[in-house]
Amino acid sequence: SYINMDPGVYSTPYHPSYDVREIVTVEKLMENGLGPNGGMIRAAEIIEENMHIVSGKINSLNSDFILIDTPGQIELFLFRPMGPRLIEDIARYSQTVSVYIIDPTLASSSSGLAISLTLPLITRLRLKVPTVSVINKSDMPEISKVERFMENISNLGDEIAREDAGLITDLASRYIQLLNEFSKTMRIVKTSAKTGEGMNELYTLIHEALCECGDLM
Amino acid sequence: SYINMDPGVYSTPYHPSYDVREIVTVEKLMENGLGPNGGMIRAAEIIEENMHIVSGKINSLNSDFILIDTPGQIELFLFRPMGPRLIEDIARYSQTVSVYIIDPTLASSSSGLAISLTLPLITRLRLKVPTVSVINKSDMPEISKVERFMENISNLGDEIAREDAGLITDLASRYIQLLNEFSKTMRIVKTSAKTGEGMNELYTLIHEALCECGDLM
Numbered sequence: 102s103y104i105n106m107d108p109g110v111y112s113t114p115y116h117p118s119y120d121v122r123e124i125v126t127v128e129k130l131m132e133n134g135l136g137p138n139g140g141m142i143r144a145a146e147i148i149e150e151n152m153h154i155v156s157g158k159i160n161s162l163n164s165d166f167i168l169i170d171t172p173g174q175i176e177l178f179l180f181r182p183m184g185p186r187l188i189e190d191i192a193r194y195s196q197t198v199s200v201y202i203i204d205p206t207l208a209s210s211s212s213g214l215a216i217s218l219t220l221p222l223i224t225r226l227r228l229k230v231p232t233v234s235v236i237n238k239s240d241m242p243e244i245s246k247v248e249r250f251m252e253n254i255s256n257l258g259d260e261i262a263r264e265d266a267g268l269i270t271d272l273a274s275r276y277i278q279l280l281n282e283f284s285k286t287m288r289i290v291k292t293s294a295k296t297g298e299g300m301n302e303l304y305t306l307i308h309e310a311l312c313e314c315g316d317l318m
Numbered sequence: 319s320y321i322n323m324d325p326g327v328y329s330t331p332y333h334p335s336y337d338v339r340e341i342v343t344v345e346k347l348m349e350n351g352l353g354p355n356g357g358m359i360r361a362a363e364i365i366e367e368n369m370h371i372v373s374g375k376i377n378s379l380n381s382d383f384i385l386i387d388t389p390g391q392i393e394l395f396l397f398r399p400m401g402p403r404l405i406e407d408i409a410r411y412s413q414t415v416s417v418y419i420i421d422p423t424l425a426s427s428s429s430g431l432a433i434s435l436t437l438p439l440i441t442r443l444r445l446k447v448p449t450v451s452v453i454n455k456s457d458m459p460e461i462s463k464v465e466r467f468m469e470n471i472s473n474l475g476d477e478i479a480r481e482d483a484g485l486i487t488d489l490a491s492r493y494i495q496l497l498n499e500f501s502k503t504m505r506i507v508k509t510s511a512k513t514g515e516g517m518n519e520l521y522t523l524i525h526e527a528l529c530e531c532g533d534l535m
Contacts, residue, residue: 111353127354136328137344137354138390173355174391180424180433207397212444216397223436226490227429272500273443279496283489 102164106155106187107172108144109137117170119158124151141177149183156190167195175220179227188228196311199228200303203236203289205243211260214250218280221287231310232287239291239298251289254281319381323372323404324389325361326354334387336375341368358394366400373407384412392437396444405445413528416445417520420453420506422460428477431467435497438504448527449504456508456515468506471498 102118109127113120125147130140148155159167169187171178178184191197201221208217225232236247250257258274290306292299319335326344330337342364347357365372376384386404388395395401408414418438425434442449453464467474475491507523509516 107355109354111351111356131348131354134328137326137348137358138324139328141354142390173359174393176391176393180430185429212402212440212446213397215443216440219436219440222489222493223429223433226432226493229429272439272496272503276439276443276496279489279493286489 102162102167104159104167104169106148106169106178108148109141109172113170115170118162118164118167119155121148121155124148124154141172141174142181145172145177145181145183149181149186152183152186152190156187159187159191160194179224185227185229188230192230197230198307198310199224199230199232200307201232201234203234205236205238205241205247208236208250209243209246211250211257214247214254214257215277215280218254218284222280222283233303233306233310234284234287234289235292235299235303236289237292237294239293240296244291251284254284319379319384321376321384321386323365323386323395325365326358326389330387332387335379335381335384336372338365338372341365341371358389358391359398362389362394362398362400366398366403369400369403369407373404376404376408377411396441402444402446405447409447414447415524415527416441416447416449417524418449418451420451422453422455422458422464425453426460426463426467428467428474431464431471431474432494432497435501439497439500450520450523450527451501451504451506452509452516452520453506454509454511457510457513461508468501471501 103113103115105113105117105120105122108121108125110122111128125144127137127140127144130143131137135143159169171184188197188199201224203217203221207213221232221234236244238244254277258277288306290299290302292303320330320332322330322334322337322339325338325342327339328345342361344354344357344361347360348354352360376386388401405414405416418441420434420438424430438449438451453461455461471494475494505523507516507519509520
Protein backbone atom coordinates (compact mmCIF):
# COMPACT_ATOMS: atom_id res chain seq x y z
CA SER A 102 0.00 0.00 0.00
CA TYR A 103 0.99 3.61 -0.53
CA ILE A 104 0.40 6.42 1.94
CA ASN A 105 0.66 10.11 1.13
CA MET A 106 1.78 12.17 4.15
CA ASP A 107 2.37 15.41 2.25
CA PRO A 108 -0.44 17.92 2.91
CA GLY A 109 0.94 20.28 0.26
CA VAL A 110 1.16 17.99 -2.76
CA TYR A 111 -1.26 18.66 -5.62
CA SER A 112 -1.20 15.21 -7.19
CA THR A 113 0.63 11.96 -6.49
CA PRO A 114 1.91 9.56 -9.19
CA TYR A 115 0.30 6.65 -7.26
CA HIS A 116 -3.13 5.92 -5.79
CA PRO A 117 -2.72 6.23 -2.02
CA SER A 118 -4.50 3.76 0.25
CA TYR A 119 -4.52 6.54 2.78
CA ASP A 120 -4.00 10.22 2.03
CA VAL A 121 -3.33 12.73 4.81
CA ARG A 122 -5.08 15.37 2.69
CA GLU A 123 -8.29 13.80 4.03
CA ILE A 124 -7.44 15.73 7.21
CA VAL A 125 -5.89 18.93 5.88
CA THR A 126 -4.44 20.51 2.75
CA VAL A 127 -2.03 23.45 2.60
CA GLU A 128 -4.11 24.80 -0.28
CA LYS A 129 -7.19 25.18 1.92
CA LEU A 130 -5.16 26.82 4.70
CA MET A 131 -3.75 29.28 2.16
CA GLU A 132 -7.23 30.17 0.99
CA ASN A 133 -7.84 31.16 4.60
CA GLY A 134 -4.99 33.67 4.52
CA LEU A 135 -1.81 31.79 5.43
CA GLY A 136 1.35 31.97 3.29
CA PRO A 137 2.88 28.78 1.86
CA ASN A 138 5.33 28.39 4.75
CA GLY A 139 2.78 29.21 7.45
CA GLY A 140 0.30 26.90 5.71
CA MET A 141 2.70 23.97 5.76
CA ILE A 142 3.59 24.49 9.42
CA ARG A 143 -0.07 24.79 10.43
CA ALA A 144 -0.91 21.67 8.38
CA ALA A 145 1.83 19.73 10.22
CA GLU A 146 0.30 20.83 13.54
CA ILE A 147 -3.19 19.80 12.49
CA ILE A 148 -1.91 16.40 11.35
CA GLU A 149 -0.10 15.93 14.64
CA GLU A 150 -3.28 16.74 16.58
CA ASN A 151 -5.07 14.05 14.55
CA MET A 152 -2.25 11.52 14.55
CA HIS A 153 -4.37 8.80 16.20
CA ILE A 154 -6.62 8.84 13.11
CA VAL A 155 -3.67 8.69 10.68
CA SER A 156 -1.78 5.93 12.48
CA GLY A 157 -5.02 4.03 13.13
CA LYS A 158 -5.78 3.96 9.40
CA ILE A 159 -2.21 2.94 8.49
CA ASN A 160 -2.06 0.23 11.15
CA SER A 161 -5.37 -1.24 9.97
CA LEU A 162 -4.11 -1.73 6.39
CA ASN A 163 -3.62 -5.32 5.40
CA SER A 164 -0.44 -5.29 3.26
CA ASP A 165 2.97 -6.92 3.29
CA PHE A 166 4.61 -3.60 2.53
CA ILE A 167 3.43 -0.09 3.29
CA LEU A 168 5.31 2.76 1.65
CA ILE A 169 4.85 6.13 3.34
CA ASP A 170 5.63 9.12 1.16
CA THR A 171 6.67 11.97 3.46
CA PRO A 172 6.65 15.72 2.66
CA GLY A 173 9.42 17.02 0.41
CA GLN A 174 10.50 19.49 3.08
CA ILE A 175 12.41 17.45 5.64
CA GLU A 176 11.80 20.04 8.36
CA LEU A 177 8.07 19.51 8.17
CA PHE A 178 8.30 15.79 8.88
CA LEU A 179 11.47 15.47 10.94
CA PHE A 180 11.86 18.65 12.98
CA ARG A 181 8.25 19.05 14.03
CA PRO A 182 6.43 16.50 16.21
CA MET A 183 4.44 15.05 13.26
CA GLY A 184 7.00 12.59 11.86
CA PRO A 185 8.43 11.20 15.12
CA ARG A 186 4.87 10.74 16.45
CA LEU A 187 3.76 8.85 13.33
CA ILE A 188 6.79 6.56 13.31
CA GLU A 189 6.43 5.87 17.03
CA ASP A 190 2.80 4.90 16.50
CA ILE A 191 3.37 2.58 13.57
CA ALA A 192 6.70 1.07 14.73
CA ARG A 193 4.82 -0.28 17.77
CA TYR A 194 2.82 -2.63 15.53
CA SER A 195 5.05 -3.31 12.54
CA GLN A 196 8.67 -3.37 11.49
CA THR A 197 9.61 0.07 10.29
CA VAL A 198 12.58 1.33 8.28
CA SER A 199 13.17 4.86 7.11
CA VAL A 200 14.71 5.40 3.69
CA TYR A 201 16.64 8.63 3.35
CA ILE A 202 16.89 9.78 -0.27
CA ILE A 203 20.01 11.78 -1.08
CA ASP A 204 19.81 14.16 -4.04
CA PRO A 205 23.03 14.01 -6.10
CA THR A 206 22.73 17.69 -7.07
CA LEU A 207 23.09 18.62 -3.38
CA ALA A 208 25.74 15.99 -2.66
CA SER A 209 28.08 17.08 -5.46
CA SER A 210 29.71 19.91 -3.47
CA SER A 211 31.80 19.37 -0.33
CA SER A 212 29.44 21.18 2.04
CA GLY A 213 26.46 19.60 0.28
CA LEU A 214 27.85 16.12 0.81
CA ALA A 215 28.48 16.93 4.49
CA ILE A 216 24.80 17.87 4.76
CA SER A 217 23.70 14.80 2.78
CA LEU A 218 25.53 12.49 5.16
CA THR A 219 24.37 14.35 8.26
CA LEU A 220 20.66 14.21 7.49
CA PRO A 221 20.31 10.39 7.55
CA LEU A 222 22.16 10.43 10.89
CA ILE A 223 19.72 13.01 12.24
CA THR A 224 16.84 10.97 10.77
CA ARG A 225 18.13 7.90 12.61
CA LEU A 226 18.42 9.76 15.92
CA ARG A 227 15.07 11.47 15.56
CA LEU A 228 12.84 8.66 14.29
CA LYS A 229 14.58 5.91 16.32
CA VAL A 230 14.13 3.30 13.57
CA PRO A 231 16.75 1.75 11.25
CA THR A 232 17.61 4.16 8.47
CA VAL A 233 18.78 3.23 4.99
CA SER A 234 20.31 5.81 2.64
CA VAL A 235 19.96 5.82 -1.11
CA ILE A 236 21.30 8.21 -3.70
CA ASN A 237 18.52 8.64 -6.20
CA LYS A 238 18.82 9.93 -9.78
CA SER A 239 21.88 7.75 -10.39
CA ASP A 240 21.18 8.32 -14.09
CA MET A 241 22.19 11.98 -13.71
CA PRO A 242 25.67 13.24 -14.60
CA GLU A 243 26.26 14.65 -11.08
CA ILE A 244 26.52 11.10 -9.74
CA SER A 245 30.13 10.68 -10.89
CA LYS A 246 31.15 13.76 -8.90
CA VAL A 247 29.35 12.43 -5.82
CA GLU A 248 31.11 9.10 -6.23
CA ARG A 249 34.51 10.75 -6.43
CA PHE A 250 33.73 12.65 -3.22
CA MET A 251 32.42 9.54 -1.48
CA GLU A 252 35.42 7.42 -2.41
CA ASN A 253 37.73 9.68 -0.55
CA ILE A 254 35.56 11.32 1.99
CA SER A 255 38.45 12.30 4.26
CA ASN A 256 39.49 14.81 1.57
CA LEU A 257 36.30 16.67 2.46
CA GLY A 258 37.81 17.65 5.79
CA ASP A 259 41.01 18.79 4.04
CA GLU A 260 39.00 20.82 1.57
CA ILE A 261 37.06 22.59 4.30
CA ALA A 262 40.34 23.19 6.15
CA ARG A 263 41.80 24.81 3.03
CA GLU A 264 38.83 27.11 2.69
CA ASP A 265 38.54 28.02 6.34
CA ALA A 266 40.72 28.93 9.24
CA GLY A 267 40.45 28.86 13.00
CA LEU A 268 38.65 26.54 15.34
CA ILE A 269 36.15 25.36 12.75
CA THR A 270 38.87 23.51 10.87
CA ASP A 271 39.62 21.00 13.59
CA LEU A 272 35.96 20.57 14.39
CA ALA A 273 35.01 20.19 10.73
CA SER A 274 37.61 17.54 10.03
CA ARG A 275 36.52 15.53 13.06
CA TYR A 276 32.93 15.95 12.00
CA ILE A 277 33.69 14.68 8.51
CA GLN A 278 35.62 11.76 10.02
CA LEU A 279 32.54 10.78 12.03
CA LEU A 280 30.29 11.09 8.96
CA ASN A 281 32.76 8.93 7.07
CA GLU A 282 32.51 6.13 9.65
CA PHE A 283 28.77 6.52 9.69
CA SER A 284 28.42 6.27 5.92
CA LYS A 285 30.57 3.11 5.93
CA THR A 286 28.22 1.62 8.50
CA MET A 287 25.27 2.62 6.41
CA ARG A 288 26.33 1.33 2.99
CA ILE A 289 24.68 3.82 0.69
CA VAL A 290 22.98 2.43 -2.42
CA LYS A 291 22.73 4.17 -5.78
CA THR A 292 19.29 3.98 -7.33
CA SER A 293 17.39 5.45 -10.22
CA ALA A 294 13.62 5.69 -10.07
CA LYS A 295 13.79 6.25 -13.83
CA THR A 296 15.86 3.25 -14.93
CA GLY A 297 15.15 0.98 -11.95
CA GLU A 298 18.85 0.67 -11.16
CA GLY A 299 19.69 -0.38 -7.60
CA MET A 300 16.17 -1.39 -6.60
CA ASN A 301 17.17 -4.98 -5.78
CA GLU A 302 20.06 -3.73 -3.70
CA LEU A 303 17.74 -1.33 -1.86
CA TYR A 304 15.33 -4.18 -1.18
CA THR A 305 18.16 -6.29 0.24
CA LEU A 306 19.35 -3.38 2.39
CA ILE A 307 15.85 -2.82 3.81
CA HIS A 308 15.55 -6.54 4.50
CA GLU A 309 18.87 -6.54 6.34
CA ALA A 310 17.88 -3.48 8.34
CA LEU A 311 14.67 -5.23 9.42
CA CYS A 312 16.43 -8.46 10.28
CA GLU A 313 17.58 -7.91 13.83
CA CYS A 314 20.31 -10.51 13.58
CA GLY A 315 22.81 -8.12 12.02
CA ASP A 316 24.73 -5.18 13.33
CA LEU A 317 23.23 -2.97 10.67
CA MET A 318 21.59 0.19 11.81
CA SER B 319 18.60 48.15 6.40
CA TYR B 320 16.33 45.14 6.26
CA ILE B 321 16.21 42.65 3.39
CA ASN B 322 13.46 40.10 2.85
CA MET B 323 14.76 36.95 1.15
CA ASP B 324 11.60 34.86 1.66
CA PRO B 325 9.64 34.56 -1.62
CA GLY B 326 6.73 32.89 0.21
CA VAL B 327 6.02 35.39 2.96
CA TYR B 328 2.75 37.35 2.72
CA SER B 329 3.74 40.33 4.86
CA THR B 330 6.82 41.33 6.84
CA PRO B 331 6.75 43.15 10.20
CA TYR B 332 9.38 45.59 8.83
CA HIS B 333 9.78 47.73 5.70
CA PRO B 334 12.44 46.01 3.61
CA SER B 335 15.02 48.13 1.76
CA TYR B 336 15.13 45.29 -0.72
CA ASP B 337 12.52 42.56 -1.11
CA VAL B 338 13.21 39.42 -3.13
CA ARG B 339 9.50 39.30 -3.99
CA GLU B 340 10.37 41.93 -6.61
CA ILE B 341 11.79 38.97 -8.55
CA VAL B 342 9.38 36.17 -7.69
CA THR B 343 6.63 35.18 -5.26
CA VAL B 344 5.53 31.65 -4.40
CA GLU B 345 1.95 32.89 -4.60
CA LYS B 346 2.31 33.78 -8.29
CA LEU B 347 3.96 30.44 -9.07
CA MET B 348 1.10 28.64 -7.32
CA GLU B 349 -1.42 30.52 -9.43
CA ASN B 350 0.39 28.97 -12.38
CA GLY B 351 -0.27 25.46 -11.11
CA LEU B 352 2.57 24.57 -8.74
CA GLY B 353 1.95 23.21 -5.21
CA PRO B 354 3.36 25.05 -2.18
CA ASN B 355 6.47 22.88 -2.04
CA GLY B 356 7.09 22.95 -5.78
CA GLY B 357 6.45 26.69 -5.76
CA MET B 358 9.05 27.35 -3.07
CA ILE B 359 11.66 25.20 -4.83
CA ARG B 360 11.00 26.88 -8.18
CA ALA B 361 11.16 30.31 -6.51
CA ALA B 362 14.56 29.44 -5.01
CA GLU B 363 15.77 28.47 -8.48
CA ILE B 364 14.52 31.70 -10.04
CA ILE B 365 16.18 33.75 -7.29
CA GLU B 366 19.43 31.89 -7.82
CA GLU B 367 19.30 32.59 -11.57
CA ASN B 368 18.89 36.29 -10.74
CA MET B 369 21.36 36.40 -7.86
CA HIS B 370 23.48 39.11 -9.47
CA ILE B 371 20.51 41.46 -9.24
CA VAL B 372 19.82 40.57 -5.60
CA SER B 373 23.41 40.83 -4.41
CA GLY B 374 23.96 43.95 -6.50
CA LYS B 375 21.08 45.71 -4.77
CA ILE B 376 22.20 44.55 -1.32
CA ASN B 377 25.82 45.54 -1.91
CA SER B 378 24.78 49.01 -3.09
CA LEU B 379 22.91 49.78 0.14
CA ASN B 380 24.53 52.40 2.29
CA SER B 381 24.02 51.17 5.87
CA ASP B 382 26.15 50.26 8.86
CA PHE B 383 24.11 47.11 9.42
CA ILE B 384 22.14 45.06 6.93
CA LEU B 385 19.83 42.39 8.33
CA ILE B 386 18.85 39.69 5.85
CA ASP B 387 15.72 37.78 6.76
CA THR B 388 15.98 34.31 5.17
CA PRO B 389 13.10 31.90 4.39
CA GLY B 390 11.59 30.02 7.33
CA GLN B 391 12.37 26.69 5.66
CA ILE B 392 16.09 26.16 6.19
CA GLU B 393 16.29 23.77 3.24
CA LEU B 394 15.27 26.47 0.82
CA PHE B 395 18.11 28.77 1.80
CA LEU B 396 20.82 26.40 2.94
CA PHE B 397 20.49 23.18 0.94
CA ARG B 398 19.81 24.74 -2.44
CA PRO B 399 22.34 26.97 -4.23
CA MET B 400 20.46 30.22 -3.42
CA GLY B 401 21.77 30.89 0.11
CA PRO B 402 25.44 29.93 -0.37
CA ARG B 403 25.52 31.98 -3.60
CA LEU B 404 24.05 35.06 -1.88
CA ILE B 405 26.42 34.86 1.08
CA GLU B 406 29.42 34.35 -1.21
CA ASP B 407 28.43 37.43 -3.20
CA ILE B 408 27.91 39.74 -0.23
CA ALA B 409 30.77 38.42 1.95
CA ARG B 410 33.16 39.54 -0.79
CA TYR B 411 32.32 43.18 -0.11
CA SER B 412 31.31 43.31 3.55
CA GLN B 413 31.78 41.47 6.81
CA THR B 414 29.12 38.83 7.09
CA VAL B 415 27.87 36.79 10.03
CA SER B 416 25.06 34.26 10.01
CA VAL B 417 22.77 34.08 13.03
CA TYR B 418 21.18 30.70 13.54
CA ILE B 419 17.97 30.93 15.56
CA ILE B 420 17.17 27.85 17.65
CA ASP B 421 13.53 27.25 18.49
CA PRO B 422 13.17 26.09 22.13
CA THR B 423 10.14 23.93 21.28
CA LEU B 424 12.35 21.81 19.00
CA ALA B 425 15.34 21.84 21.36
CA SER B 426 13.41 20.56 24.39
CA SER B 427 13.66 16.88 23.42
CA SER B 428 16.92 14.94 23.20
CA SER B 429 16.78 14.29 19.46
CA GLY B 430 15.50 17.82 18.89
CA LEU B 431 18.46 19.31 20.74
CA ALA B 432 20.82 17.13 18.69
CA ILE B 433 19.22 18.60 15.55
CA SER B 434 19.31 22.14 16.97
CA LEU B 435 23.05 21.90 17.63
CA THR B 436 23.77 20.24 14.29
CA LEU B 437 22.09 22.85 12.13
CA PRO B 438 24.34 25.81 13.08
CA LEU B 439 27.33 23.54 12.40
CA ILE B 440 25.94 22.72 8.95
CA THR B 441 25.18 26.42 8.42
CA ARG B 442 28.79 27.25 9.26
CA LEU B 443 30.14 24.62 6.85
CA ARG B 444 27.76 25.55 4.07
CA LEU B 445 27.84 29.36 4.17
CA LYS B 446 31.54 29.60 5.12
CA VAL B 447 30.99 32.67 7.31
CA PRO B 448 31.13 32.96 11.12
CA THR B 449 27.92 31.63 12.64
CA VAL B 450 26.37 32.74 15.90
CA SER B 451 23.59 30.74 17.57
CA VAL B 452 20.77 32.19 19.59
CA ILE B 453 17.89 30.51 21.32
CA ASN B 454 14.90 32.73 20.70
CA LYS B 455 11.64 32.82 22.65
CA SER B 456 13.53 32.72 25.94
CA ASP B 457 10.29 33.96 27.50
CA MET B 458 8.65 30.58 26.80
CA PRO B 459 8.38 27.85 29.48
CA GLU B 460 10.26 25.31 27.28
CA ILE B 461 13.46 27.27 27.84
CA SER B 462 14.08 25.75 31.29
CA LYS B 463 13.97 22.25 29.81
CA VAL B 464 16.41 23.27 27.06
CA GLU B 465 18.73 24.73 29.70
CA ARG B 466 18.66 21.54 31.75
CA PHE B 467 19.57 19.58 28.59
CA MET B 468 22.31 22.02 27.62
CA GLU B 469 23.90 22.04 31.07
CA ASN B 470 24.61 18.39 30.88
CA ILE B 471 24.72 17.65 27.21
CA SER B 472 26.68 14.42 27.61
CA ASN B 473 23.54 12.91 29.15
CA LEU B 474 22.02 13.20 25.70
CA GLY B 475 24.33 10.46 24.47
CA ASP B 476 23.40 8.29 27.45
CA GLU B 477 19.73 8.89 26.80
CA ILE B 478 20.00 7.86 23.17
CA ALA B 479 22.03 4.81 24.24
CA ARG B 480 19.26 3.82 26.64
CA GLU B 481 16.65 4.07 23.92
CA ASP B 482 18.64 2.37 21.18
CA ALA B 483 20.90 -0.60 20.72
CA GLY B 484 23.60 -1.62 18.29
CA LEU B 485 26.10 0.37 16.34
CA ILE B 486 24.14 3.61 16.47
CA THR B 487 24.78 3.92 20.20
CA ASP B 488 28.52 4.38 19.92
CA LEU B 489 28.18 6.66 16.94
CA ALA B 490 25.45 8.71 18.58
CA SER B 491 27.40 9.26 21.77
CA ARG B 492 30.47 10.39 19.82
CA TYR B 493 28.28 12.61 17.71
CA ILE B 494 26.77 14.22 20.78
CA GLN B 495 30.25 14.66 22.25
CA LEU B 496 31.31 16.55 19.13
CA LEU B 497 28.18 18.72 19.25
CA ASN B 498 28.94 19.40 22.89
CA GLU B 499 32.41 20.71 22.08
CA PHE B 500 31.00 22.69 19.21
CA SER B 501 28.32 24.36 21.31
CA LYS B 502 30.94 25.32 23.92
CA THR B 503 32.96 26.97 21.15
CA MET B 504 29.87 28.75 19.93
CA ARG B 505 28.55 30.18 23.21
CA ILE B 506 24.83 30.14 22.58
CA VAL B 507 22.89 33.22 23.68
CA LYS B 508 19.32 33.24 24.95
CA THR B 509 17.18 35.99 23.48
CA SER B 510 13.57 37.06 23.38
CA ALA B 511 12.31 39.11 20.47
CA LYS B 512 9.31 39.86 22.68
CA THR B 513 11.01 41.14 25.83
CA GLY B 514 14.31 42.19 24.26
CA GLU B 515 16.28 39.92 26.58
CA GLY B 516 19.76 38.98 25.38
CA MET B 517 19.95 41.53 22.55
CA ASN B 518 23.05 43.24 23.97
CA GLU B 519 24.74 39.88 24.39
CA LEU B 520 23.85 38.94 20.81
CA TYR B 521 25.29 42.24 19.59
CA THR B 522 28.53 41.54 21.48
CA LEU B 523 28.70 38.03 20.07
CA ILE B 524 28.24 39.28 16.50
CA HIS B 525 30.89 41.92 17.10
CA GLU B 526 33.32 39.28 18.40
CA ALA B 527 32.57 37.02 15.44
CA LEU B 528 33.37 39.86 13.05
CA CYS B 529 36.52 40.83 14.92
CA GLU B 530 39.11 38.51 13.47
CA CYS B 531 41.40 38.82 16.46
CA GLY B 532 39.60 36.11 18.44
CA ASP B 533 39.36 32.38 18.12
CA LEU B 534 35.62 32.58 17.82
CA MET B 535 34.06 30.93 14.82
